[in-house]
Structure formats: C-alpha cells, structure tokens
Amino acid sequence: KQEVTQIPAALSVPEGENxxxxxxxxxxxxxxxxxxxxxxxxxxxxxxxxxxxQREQTSGRLNASLDKSSGRSTLYIAASQPGDSAxxxxxxxxxxxxxxxxxFGQGTTLQVKx
Amino acid sequence: xxxxxxNPRHLVRRRGQEARLRCSxxxxxxxxxxxxxxxxxxxxxxxxxxxxxxxxxxxxxKERFSAEFPKEGPSILRIQQVVRGxxxxxxxxxxxxGTGDSPLHFGNGTRLTVT
Numbered sequence: 001k002q003e004v005t006q007i008p009a010a011l012s013v014p015e016g017e018n019x020x021x022x023x024x025x026x027x028x029x030x031x032x033x034x035x036x037x038x039x040x041x042x043x044x045x046x047x048x049x050x051x052x053x054q055r056e057q058t059s060g061r062l063n064a065s066l067d068k069s070s071g072r073s074t075l076y077i078a079a080s081q082p083g084d085s086a087x088x089x090x091x092x093x094x095x096x097x098x099x100x101x102x103x104f105g106q107g108t109t110l111q112v113k114x
Numbered sequence: 115x116x117x118x119x120x121n122p123r124h125l126v127r128r129r130g131q132e133a134r135l136r137c138s139x140x141x142x143x144x145x146x147x148x149x150x151x152x153x154x155x156x157x158x159x160x161x162x163x164x165x166x167x168x169x170x171x172x173x174x175x176k177e178r179f180s181a182e183f184p185k186e187g188p189s190i191l192r193i194q195q196v197v198r199g200x201x202x203x204x205x206x207x208x209x210x211x212g213t214g215d216s217p218l219h220f221g222n223g224t225r226l227t228v229t
Binding site for chain 1: 118120145147149155156157158159162169170205207209211212213214215216217218219220221222223225
C-alpha cells in the first residue's frame with residue numbers, strides 16, 4: 001500500500017531564504033508526482049507535475065525533483081517571499097496512470113517571515 | 115474561464131440530517147474526483163466519476179455516502195444521517211482526461227460541520 005510522508009510538518013524561515021521541502025513514498029512504482037499549494041480555507045493549486053520518467057520540473061522560483069528509485073521528491077523554493085506562506089502538499093499517482101486518483105502526504109506548512 | 119465551483123462553501127447539519135455537496139467541474143471536464151480532508155489529516159480519495167458512471171469508489175464509506183455525476187448538472191456527494199465524524203472539508207477536483215497525465219483542478223471545498 002502506497003504511503004506518502006512529508007517532512008517537516010511545519011517550517012518557518014525569514015524572507016529571502018532558499019528552502020527545500022521533502023516528500024517520500026513507499027512504493028517506487030508511481031506514474032507521476034504532483035506538488036500542490038493550499039492556502040487557508042481554500043482549495044489546492046497545482047504547482048508542478050513530474051512524470052515518472054522525468055527527474056525535475058521548474059516553474060519560476062520553484063524546482064521539483066524526483067528520484068523514483070529512492071522514493072523521494074523535493075520541492076525547492078528560491079528566494080522565499082511572505083506570499084509563499086501556505087501548506088505544500090505532495091501527491092503521487094500510484095497506479096498505471098489510467099485514472100487521476102492521487103495519494104497525498106499530510107503537507108508541510110510554510111511560514112515566510114518578512 | 116470558471117474553475118471548479120463547489121457549493122455551499124460552509125454547511126452545518128445536525129446529527130441525523132442529510133448533507134448534499136455540489137460540484138460543477140471546469141467547463142469541458144468530464145472526470146470528477148471527490149476527496150475528504152479530516153481535521154489534522156491529509157486529503158483522502160473518496161470516489162472518481164465520469165459522466166453518469168462511477169469508476170472507482172474504493173475510498174467511499176460503505177454506508178450513508180453516495181455520489182453521482184449526471185449527464186446534465188453538477189456532481190453531487192450525498193451523506194445521509196450525518197454523524198460528528200463526518201465533519202471535514204470535502205474537495206472536488208476535475209480533469210479533462212481520465213488518465214493521470216493531466217493535473218487535477220481543485221475547487222475551494224465545502225466545509226461540513228455536524229453539530
């Protein structure tokens with residue numbers, strides 16, 4: 001059974017720092033992995049999607065890497081800003097990719113202090 | 115282009131009542147997923163529907179919960195005889211594809227409180 005874990009559960013950094021959020025999964029047979037952002041009281045916004053054949057994806061100040069063999073993904077945020085404060089969720093599509101069903105980690109809540 | 119619309123945003127029900135949660139997917143999306151986020155827990159998959167069909171309901175409790183996605187109109191998640199443990203945020207997501215190749219688009223959720 002696939003399990004997704006995110007460490008740390010919470011993180012507080014001063015503005016401008018580069019930071020890394022970690023995600024691990026127990027079964028390396030994944031179809032793809034997504035990183036989402038969730039603001040308080042809101043839904044989820046998709047940040048990056050990495051296919052199982054890819055090693056990384058970049059969007060602006062965000063870079064996500066995937067190491068399938070070790071069951072790990074990282075989300076790197078460069079030059080953090082207070083507006084980056086949110087909960088970041090990692091989710092894997094653990095099947096053959098014939099559905100969009102995702103298994104989520106519990107998230108890392110990030111606070112960026114001005 | 116409207117995103118996924120869920121209503122109501124907040125719903126309060128007394129124990130034993132019924133709760134109906136609605137989800138209108140992104141225009142043109144025919145695949146809908148429901149997830150539940152219990153307090154202090156991550157999002158858990160409940161059910162995946164295509165128009166008029168339930169494809170995967172492996173995450174749905176066997177009793178009191180049902181879901182539909184009719185040919186016309188929104189997808190409905192129905193909870194009968196609600197109990198306090200049903201209090202959670204319920205999220206709907208839609209996709210244009212039935213595969214994992216396209217990111218899911220999430221709504222802002224319905225927060226159900228059972229008193």
